[in-house]
Amino acid sequence: MADWAGRSAAEIAAAVREKRVTPREVVAEHLARIERLDGRIGAFRTVRAQAALAEADELSARSDLARLPLAGVPLAVKDNLAVRGESHRDGSAATPDTPAAEDHVTVARLRAAGAVVVGLTNVPELCVFGTTEGVYGTARNPWDTTRTAGGSSGGSAAAVAAGLVPVALGNDGMGSLRIPAANCGLVTLKPGHGVVPAGIGNGDWFGMAENGPLATTVEDLRLTLGVLADTGFARAREPERRRIAVALRSPLAGVAVSRPYTAAVRQAAGLLAGAGHRVRRAEPPYPLSLGVTALQHWTAGTAVDAEGLDPALLARRTRVHASVGRRFVHAVRTGDGRERLRARLTPFFTEHDVLLTPALARRSPTAAPWHRRGWLRNILANTAYSPFTPPWNLTGWPAMSVPFGALPSGAPCAVQLVGRPGTEAALLDLAEELQELRPWRRTAEGSLPA
Secondary structure, X not given: OOOOXXXXXXXXXXXXXXXXXXXXXXXXXXXXXXXXXXXXXXXXEEEOHHHHHHHHHHHHOOOOHHHOOOOXXXXXXXXXXOOEOOOOOOOOOXXXXXXXXXXXXXXXXXXXXXXXXXXXXXXXXXXOOOOOOOOXXXXXXXXXXXXXXXXXXXXXXXXXXXXXXXXXXXXXXXXXXXXXXXXXXXXXXXXXXXXXXXXXXXXXXXXXXXXXXXXXXXXXXXXXXHHHHOOOOOXXXXXXXXXXXXXXXXXXXXXOOOHHHHHHHHHHHHHHHHOOOEEEEOOOOOOOOHHHHHHHHHHHHHHHHHOOOOHHHOOHHHHHXXXXXXXXXXXXXXXXXHHHHHHHHHHXXXXXXXXXXXXXXXXXXXXXXXXXXXXXXXXXXXXXXXXXXXXXXXXXXXXXXXXXXXXXXXXXXXXXXXXXOOOHHHHHHHHHHXXXXXXXXXXXXXXXXX
């Protein structure tokens, strides 16, 4: 029997469409891998073993099986999106354990395309922080299980990096796709506002949060993103030469960037220049107030999401985060901070097509009970390692994390690509060039503990 666990989504879907393997066989192999490995990784809050197998059998009977782009592909879903028949707890004991009556629109689109949901993945409480731990477990980086997978889509990233599923669904309100993807050696894209349906929490963190996929190849990312957006992201037949700005400075004042991440950007820039792109150093004109603006929106989004929940059931760091944010909710809703940031950065993206930066400033924190630690300690840890992601949620522009090189520990390193609104396809093309010029290992097979 062929080993389908660890294969790409494109490979699996093609084999199912051609009836070289059944959806049940594919799903069963992935469920067996989850049972064998997830106890050490902590990717899943709940696994839908019997339901997934039954849905795989139903899929086999579909008359349109041969036309489904994700036929038989096992899928993990972040635990803040509705999956019919399952509760979504948002990483919290304070949320209701009530099964959802309907799929979230993104889940429904992926299922309609042939994907089979095998489980819901761990998140930090209310998806607030860039590390994933809490009452339902700790999501660890499969490449280095002493380190967090990142957050808040940490469980989804860990599941894909460990080969438990070929693709997973997550979302990104301050970097929650890009941070865990960078930690776990995955490729992801936070789409620009309105490209993929949102509907995350109570108002999408004021429109900053976007849904998107995590994958091991650009091909799988294109495939899944196309289903989510209900449009195609085919690679350009003739690669266009882009004007690429290379920036190494942290957007947040006072945050240092470690050498492995700056080295990765320089090397990626050299490869892209060698491929014919116009590459030059240029730092975006980030305002000094960016850190304050980001903190206001970050905490205010949590304050809105925490409304109606029992504070006694929330972790202390979440209660404090929401309490801080309540004083900013009105100002965030009525203010023009995001519009002023867009106006400040737009001229930069008139001169340059794409911005290339480090994905992170340093390796991820240890996999530890951060939910039991103080609010300020969490804020400082998050800010110190992931300052590059928040600006692009505030602007609402597309940004992606692309694996590139390795850290001294052997865990993956990564770079970030950012573009103007509507440039998702151009970013995917550049990411595919980088994949071809510097291929990355797709999963942590061989790095996982025996």
